[in-house]
Amino acid sequence: MPRRGAATFVDVRYPGDALCATIGRPSRYRGLMTGPAGRSGLWRQPSDGVWLTASSLLFIGIDVGLFLAAGPTTGFLGPYAALTLMVACDLALLFLFRFPNPVAGLLVAAALAMLASDLFAPGLLLPVEKPTLMTVPTITPVVLSQLARLLDRRRLLWIAGLLALLAARPWDPAWNTTPFGLLSTALPVAISLYFEARKQLLRSLRDRAERAEREQHLLAERARAAERRRLAGEMHDVVTHRLSLMVLHAGALGVTSADQQVRSAAENIRREGAHALDELRDLVGVLRDNSTGEPKAPNPPPAGDVADLVAESTAVGIGTELSVRGDPAVVSPTVARTAYRVVQEALTNVRKHAPGSSATVSLHYHPGGLEVCVADTGAVGPPDPALAGSGSGAGLNGLRQRVELVGGTFEAGAAPGGGFRIGAILPAYVPTTEGAAR
Structure with a gap:
């Protein structure tokens, strides 16, 4: 069980992968981070903070350039209303990995407000002379491409479909609106989903290869264990039989011979043969697989001093x-x-x-x-x-x-x-x- 107050990561793999839950370490796929320890940082890795900050500053520069080209807004919210909204969406990119749902909601709300201003209150949130016909924030492609990694598939499709609807304006199609709206919303999601699916496929193939390698290792271990059992059986059946006969013959020679030297030599042969049997029995015990459950005789005393x-x-x-x-x-x-x-x-x-x-x-x-x-x-x-x-x-x-x-x-x-x-x-x-x- 994880410690109280520690971060808990739940690793979820989508179709084609098995459900995997990992407690106490970051997920390699999609992560849902809960617990007090999980609120300490905005990004999973320092490199995420670097490229998110760089992207946010880049789009802030683009929005400032568009503002200078189009001029200020003329509504009651002030001349900088459009620029303020765009910069707020750009800065929200920094919090995307920590708060993906609120950032997506902010993006949808900004797109709805921009469309409403364009249809019902020109000049309020969009300048009267717009440099582009887009009615979604300029940061939308980057946010949608990362939401494909952070949100579940159903929620992602709902958000991407709504933004594509607002950007493409199918009720008033035009060559200078619909294609660019789809390119800035549907295309980033499709590309991200493709790469995510490819990444999951590679992970799945790698897992299968590692699993096959482990299975091959287990099969090799099983073959070695079987060979050890076979070798132990042959040693027990052949060598032990011959050594036993040698010990018996030496003992009989020592009993029946009248020559003291012959009896002494026969006793030495019998003793050494008995020691060899003891060691062979012990070696067979080491080679045998204990999982067979075969009863084994107790080991004899040491072979010598x-x-x-x-x-x-x-x-x-x-x-x-x-x-x-x-x-x-x-x-x-x-x-x-x-x-x-x-x-x-x-x-x-x-x-x-x-x-x-x-x-x-x-x-x-x-x-x-x-x-x-x-x-x-x-x-x-x-x-x-x-x-x-x-x-x-x-x-x-x-x-x-x-x-x-x-x-x-x-x-x-x-x-x-x-x-x-x-x-x-x-x-x-x-x-x-x-x-x-x-």
């Missing part, structure tokens, strides 16, 4: 320090697994491409989410060609996609003091069933 990754990196000769601030409980398991993968991939890159360097892992937990940063000091010697070439080259791109999938931001690049830095800013939760529950 970052401290274990730091210990593994230190064990292989990469001095790694871990800095943790805040409470890890503020983020969901989905975000914790994403942070785990960021640190894992970053430390893997350090081992591959920066041998002899040291690394720092920083985790900052806060109510808004988690900030992850992994930085190394730079390679001391050349990397091992076999180790450096063992990757697919898509590790950082994969990390970026993983981080953006949960709504985070990712950056990677050279550190100012040397070395390489990988950072990610993650939200506290992602819009899955798990996140909604939290």
